[in-house]
Amino acid sequence: MDARALWQRYQDWLYFHEGLGLYLDVSRMRFDDAFVESLQPKFDKAFADMAELEKGAIANPDENRMVGHYWLRNPDLAPSPELTQEIVQTLEKIEAFAEKVQTGAIHPPRASRFTDVISIGIGGSALGPEFVAEALAPDFPPLKIHFIDNTDPAGIDRTLNHLRNNLASTLVLVISKSGGTPEPRNGMIEVKKAYAGHNLDFAQYAVAITSPDSNLDKVAKSEGWLARFPMYDWVGGRTSEMSAVGLVPAALQGIDVRAMLEGAKEMDDATRIPDVKNNPAALLALSWYFSGNGRGEKDMVVLPYKDSLLLFSRYLQQLVMESLGKEKDLDGNVVHQGIAVYGNKGSTDQHAYVQQLREGVPNFFATFIEVLEDRNGSSPEIDPGVTAGDYLSGFLQGTRQALYENQRDSITVTIPQVNPRTVGALIALYERAVGFYASLVNINAYHQPGVEAGKKAAAVILDLQTRVLAVLQKEKTPLSLGEIADKAGAADQIEAIYKILRHLHANQRGVVLQGNLGQPSSLKVSAS
Amino acid sequence: MDARALWQRYQDWLYFHEGLGLYLDVSRMRFDDAFVESLQPKFDKAFADMAELEKGAIANPDENRMVGHYWLRNPDLAPSPELTQEIVQTLEKIEAFAEKVQTGAIHPPRASRFTDVISIGIGGSALGPEFVAEALAPDFPPLKIHFIDNTDPAGIDRTLNHLRNNLASTLVLVISKSGGTPEPRNGMIEVKKAYAGHNLDFAQYAVAITSPDSNLDKVAKSEGWLARFPMYDWVGGRTSEMSAVGLVPAALQGIDVRAMLEGAKEMDDATRIPDVKNNPAALLALSWYFSGNGRGEKDMVVLPYKDSLLLFSRYLQQLVMESLGKEKDLDGNVVHQGIAVYGNKGSTDQHAYVQQLREGVPNFFATFIEVLEDRNGSSPEIDPGVTAGDYLSGFLQGTRQALYENQRDSITVTIPQVNPRTVGALIALYERAVGFYASLVNINAYHQPGVEAGKKAAAVILDLQTRVLAVLQKEKTPLSLGEIADKAGAADQIEAIYKILRHLHANQRGVVLQGNLGQPSSLKVSAS
Numbered sequence A, B: 001m002d003a004r005a006l007w008q009r010y011q012d013w014l015y016f017h018e019g020l021g022l023y024l025d026v027s028r029m030r031f032d033d034a035f036v037e038s039l040q041p042k043f044d045k046a047f048a049d050m051a052e053l054e055k056g057a058i059a060n061p062d063e064n065r066m067v068g069h070y071w072l073r074n075p076d077l078a079p080s081p082e083l084t085q086e087i088v089q090t091l092e093k094i095e096a097f098a099e100k101v102q103t104g105a106i107h108p109p110r111a112s113r114f115t116d117v118i119s120i121g122i123g124g125s126a127l128g129p130e131f132v133a134e135a136l137a138p139d140f141p142p143l144k145i146h147f148i149d150n151t152d153p154a155g156i157d158r159t160l161n162h163l164r165n166n167l168a169s170t171l172v173l174v175i176s177k178s179g180g181t182p183e184p185r186n187g188m189i190e191v192k193k194a195y196a197g198h199n200l201d202f203a204q205y206a207v208a209i210t211s212p213d214s215n216l217d218k219v220a221k222s223e224g225w226l227a228r229f230p231m232y233d234w235v236g237g238r239t240s241e242m243s244a245v246g247l248v249p250a251a252l253q254g255i256d257v258r259a260m261l262e263g264a265k266e267m268d269d270a271t272r273i274p275d276v277k278n279n280p281a282a283l284l285a286l287s288w289y290f291s292g293n294g295r296g297e298k299d300m301v302v303l304p305y306k307d308s309l310l311l312f313s314r315y316l317q318q319l320v321m322e323s324l325g326k327e328k329d330l331d332g333n334v335v336h337q338g339i340a341v342y343g344n345k346g347s348t349d350q351h352a353y354v355q356q357l358r359e360g361v362p363n364f365f366a367t368f369i370e371v372l373e374d375r376n377g378s379s380p381e382i383d384p385g386v387t388a389g390d391y392l393s394g395f396l397q398g399t400r401q402a403l404y405e406n407q408r409d410s411i412t413v414t415i416p417q418v419n420p421r422t423v424g425a426l427i428a429l430y431e432r433a434v435g436f437y438a439s440l441v442n443i444n445a446y447h448q449p450g451v452e453a454g455k456k457a458a459a460v461i462l463d464l465q466t467r468v469l470a471v472l473q474k475e476k477t478p479l480s481l482g483e484i485a486d487k488a489g490a491a492d493q494i495e496a497i498y499k500i501l502r503h504l505h506a507n508q509r510g511v512v513l514q515g516n517l518g519q520p521s522s523l524k525v526s527a528s
Helices: A003-013 A033-054 A081-103 A127-136 A153-162 A182-197 A215-223 A244-252 A257-270 A280-292 A312-324 A354-359 A388-405 A420-440 A449-474 A481-487 A491-506 B003-013 B033-054 B081-103 B127-136 B153-162 B182-197 B215-223 B244-252 B257-270 B280-292 B312-324 B354-359 B388-405 B420-440 B449-474 B481-487 B491-506
Strands: A015-017 A022-028 A116-120 A144-148 A170-175 A206-210 A227-230 A299-304 A364-371 A410-415 A511-514 A524-527 B015-017 B022-025 B116-120 B144-148 B170-175 B206-210 B227-230 B299-304 B364-371 B410-415 B511-514 B524-527
Touching (some): A003 A022, A015 A257, A015 A280, A022 A280, A022 A388, A022 A420, A081 A227, A081 A244, A081 A257, A116 A182, A116 A244, A127 A244, A127 A312, A127 A420, A144 A153, A144 A182, A153 B388, A170 A182, A170 A244, A206 A244, A227 A244, A244 A257, A257 A420, A280 A420, A299 A312, A312 B354, A354 B312, A388 A410, A388 B153, A388 B449, A388 B491, A449 A481, A449 A491, A449 A524, A449 B354, A449 B388, B015 B257, B022 B420, B033 B280, B033 B420, B081 B227, B081 B244, B116 B182, B127 B312, B144 B153, B144 B182, B170 B182, B170 B244, B206 B244, B215 B227, B227 B244, B257 B280, B257 B420, B280 B420, B312 B420, B364 B388, B410 B420, B449 B481, B449 B491
Parallel strands (some): A116 A144, A170 A206, A206 A227, A299 A364, A364 A410, B206 B227, B364 B410
Antiparallel strands (some): A022 A410, A511 A524, B015 B022, B022 B410
């Protein structure tokens, strides 16, 4: 396609949202009109599905749940007046709590203000808050946030060590829908012990964000924690950024959560229009479908040219991959769906792997995120008439063009600046695009059976560890791995037992391995 | 394969490096003996190529350069006594400098010690230092490091704003081979202005890491910067972590750089053995080749189960993708090679996208990085007999097993703890594996033509900007985009001009756009 035709295609397909100042350009996805036409029946269904979902249909049939994260931005859409009221009141409660913490009306026992906050959560309870903190927190926020988003003991130690002089002024958020997910539970138990070690009463520092009447909620209530905020069963973890999960940490950092909700609401309104060409989420879903033949044959490489959006791709990894990565479609056919997502930021990534994107295996499409405003205030000149931001902008344009010339497709999303409204809009845009794409390929975007299975697999290993330790504690003489497996009633699990023992041995947990570590069959194991 | 056969396969293929305590398990890559046999001739060549390379052969024919990052760990291997001496002396100079900075023997004009360091660099001059800082820096390092790894004005502002009260005790490293790469040059210019704005003489805070006699080196010399360290033309950016590029920032943070070099040397020794089964880098290359049919058909998902290794996958993205992502092989055939790499950390990523890995599109193989030591010191119990680290370990095992059961292959690398020696070894392991794999698929792993092309494409855009601004400054009446393109002698570049103008307009750079922003053809443009 020559430059003139390409410019015409650009204009023909350009989407612009005037209120948000947001552009979406899909002109470098090389679909033709016939392709768009061919998807129209699927989109008719996708628009209808989405309308039903917003009205409170059971869109997550496996778990028999409504899917209502859209109501968070527009409570009037919720299917009952009670729900509407609950959403409104929760938001007010969050804002009031954040304000009291910031003014010192709520303060810790031994200090006049909270200075820091530890947010304990994983998956949807971490990725949104982390992305938003990186994108939107002021350079000197009223409370500085720290995340414990794993069950890594060394990671927990590092966070607590950094805070060791500030623990007496550090608020703790425990974010867990059930309160039973091991990572946040383990994080909470270890942090609790750290507070106890400093003679601080954890309850006076702790806030629970959880399902009403979960185990965590009960503990928080009975121990008299500072506050409790609800997680709703109609909000999935990966779409929970606009619920208390995302809003509490954001508000504590001084981020304008109403503006974030407003941006999301404006985007929700725009993506309700049942017309592919005038609906940016539909345009994204169309592009994804085209690129990967509706089977995820191409990876989605996300390249925001803006440092503060570094974590957007990690946020999207969960939103896209957990929603779309499914074995079966809604009719029970085995389909192995999904789209792999990765990326960090431009132009930095140009020096990491654009070499491969330009020349190597063509197994991806790119999504550029462009931010028009370079910085708050004016820029010095680097060369006559040229600023550092002009370079950033030039790198984006140059890379997009070079990819196109090498037959690599790309999408470009342009926002005027990184602020709560545009970040809210970006989240809502991708949430909706994922919903549409799921309809196009006929899958349930709102469950995650593989995650549950993963938890169970780990529980089996921990159970085996208990049995193995029991065997060793009974024995007087060292045993081979095979003997231990037999005695533990797990003859088939020698490898798992070996791994368990190697880990316990490395941590001085009462297990001694003797023999050649590189030759498991030579090992003799005893309790120390 | 039943559990017993699998356990036998595990033992048959287990690689163990006793000195490093490092294990490599490729038993869950489902290759058979016939496959291994079939690759033997290619491996014979790969081992021979590597031996030549280490002796100083021109392994990067496009740029007529030797490839010598291995000599950095074992200077006696360098092809001349002068080179050996230079490597040894540079290391001594780095250690002496770091010690003087830490003791205050070298200090800034207005403070007794340097407290912070800004590292300005991109690509290979950022990813290694960032990975190593995250993995190895003590919780309270003698100098706290901050990175400027992009030309994003808002990102630069954020870093400088965080340091605004400490600038008078902040050292600045400018890392750029030529000194001409725009991102570090722009970063340096902006940081220099910030120092000038605080009435600080930049030269008294600045250190250059660059090619001897580069423009940057000349500036540093003539301005009398604190120190200059060399980048060698026989060390590529993506393998420069063990050169001054990586060692200076590491040493300033109090990281034991000799131990890092020693770990890398031990791994280099181990990966020189010309026997696939007893060479961990060859086992990795074999596994990659098997998984992707030697054509990169599967993505490499890297999952370290340890917070401090979070940036390892980003480091590997560059090392693997920039090395292997090539259009042509060494015989000039168009091959579009490469392996896509992504990942963050476990078990966190289990809650993000292991859903897709387990059930979705089977377009990847996983690499688990296991760390045996949970933390420095003992762990509290979460449940009776169970620690947070047991959960982490259980999640890794459970996920690996579940992936295998779903026909998803994986590799597991196990290290005893995260320390300078093991991190050095990991880097060396992957450097060598990339070299072997490049031989297997017959490509030049040591150039990056696509990156150069990307720089040129951006320069074209910046040149166009200058011409467009010149046109606008001459005109009295508003022009359409087409008119501007004609007058700038760039009739084919209307879209690029539109993007340039939209960016200038958004930054109050003397350009006014009138009309409907969503309809570029309606726009009239004038200088303000």
